[in-house]
Amino acid sequence: MNNKIKSKAEIRAEKLLPGNQDFTTLTDDIAGVPEQKKTPIQWWLLFGLALSLLAIFAGSVGFLIWEGTGIWGINNPVFWGWAIINFVWWVGIGHAGTLISAILHLFRQNWRNAINRFAETMTLFAVICALVFPGIHVGRIWVAYWFLPIPNQMGMWPNMRSPLIWDFFAVFTYFTVSLLFWYTGLIPDLATLRDRAKTNLKRKIYGFFALGWRGGNRQWQHYELAYLVLAGISTPLVLSVHSVVSSDFATSVIPGWHTTIFPPYFVAGAIYSGFGMVMTLSIIARKVYNLGHIITLEHLDKMAQIMLLTGCMVGYAYSMEFFVAWYSGNAYESFAFVNRALGPYWWGYWAMIFCNVVVPQFFWFERYRRHIPFLFITSILVNIGMWFERFVIVVITLHRDFMPGAWAMYNPTIFDVSIYIGTFGLFFTGFLLFLRFLPMVSIAEAKLVLPESNPHHGHEE
């Protein structure tokens, strides 16, 4: 092999899986993590922290249900506060998972194979965190099932022409499809864990969820088609979800919201923030579990490139909003945007511009795309910036609308903050349990990156 000129596929594989890795080492390294006898101390520390935050979350939500939404800082005219900001923020983060698993799969970007499991799991827990907010913000949460079109004794049905109901269907479908996609991807890996299990209990549990997978080609044949179709239908789905979320805003008549640019702009921002979160989590996980040879600098570099692309798209949308506000000649529209940049919440707007437009520009240079501490800090800044973007859209737009007599300032309360912080507890509790018990990289798919997995390897070509 060494005295032969390397093919393109081999050079690519070398970058994505450096060193002498083969099917055996890949299985040992990835499956080795959930099989660890001793859980790393860092895991326990993070899990303890996550559980504490989860307790804060449970307490705050409990009090919210007891007392009502009056404990939040929402007022007239800012009827939508942190709950909606956090909902959109978490759903946005959830977009990278399906983008990585579906769209990059269709484009045959096999570098995704090292990070897709990770990103899909992140999606699941992010969407759960997101779904909490529409659930609790209705106030009387015991009637939240009125969202569902189910026959009831009142003869009452939801208004299917309302974007809020579209949103409910879109996010619910997104969660269900992401879960199916995630589980389908896990089946062969669960079989791997089943076959390697040392104790009978583990073999039974993993074996139950592996459904009796045998790795026969008669199974792979249908499996691959199912996976391809799931990728195919998830692609328009992922684009639709944040477009529908944006229509919660765009179908209203509020200046600053009533714009057609919202759907693509929201989708780009969602992918941007999702990749930020995948980056944050993968940098921590590869460090803690020594998986730097599987989630490589090459992967981080590629994610940074996508963040650069989507960051620029978001920046373009910000400037285009201003241009259209001016070009429309509509006094309310123009005011809404001047108020964003120069009004009392100017700091929110400029924090957003800094994090989402200025910071990703460093990714034009390869040395920054491969500098891990820099990537880690930027990936967090990205999500701070995206939170501020939703703050700008929700709070700054609402606090000054048409009539100066109706203007007001918005101040969050401790419960706005504690519920938001608490969702991190929900997210990380789930995510850490996943890291502990399931393979964080798709074992079967990671092998497909190796040139040996190609049946023509070393023959034709």
Added chain:
Amino acid sequence: MNTYGVIARFNDPVELVHAAEKIRDAGFTDFDCHSPFPIHGMDDAMGLKRSKLGYVIGAMGLTGALFGFGLQTWIHSIEYPMNISGKPFFAYPAYAIITFELMVLFSAFGAVFGMMYFNSIPRFHHPVFYSDKFSRVTSDAFYVSIEISDPKYNEQEVKSFLDKIGGTDIEVLKDEN
């Protein structure tokens, strides 16, 4: 002690594909090639027909779309006509989103449960699990299995045939109970 078939190990995906081609050409029909990941071109090598799963997914997607559109139309035109700022009851453009979402939801269920149906899973009991060595197939091993239900099955012939085409670790699977 019932016999279920014969398994043989091959070294890598290249050998497995060639073995599949030879088994197919020898006229066997009830055999399978086990590998830790899907192998490109294996369907042709085994002489398998295209998966019919696509039709199931298509039918489910269509059902979902029709159900979504029908549900909304029925709610707003028949069951519970709500006049909201004078908007039409049959506001079909506004139905597009839920129609689409339900189409995707139903097709996803079709894809996953259809896949399980065609693969006959969950199935926790299978003769190949009797072999300890076979369990490496989910890590790094490549196996061929020829089942007793194959009309050309003859234990001695199958064993020598698998040996001839390069199989190692040839085992006869027997029910242990």
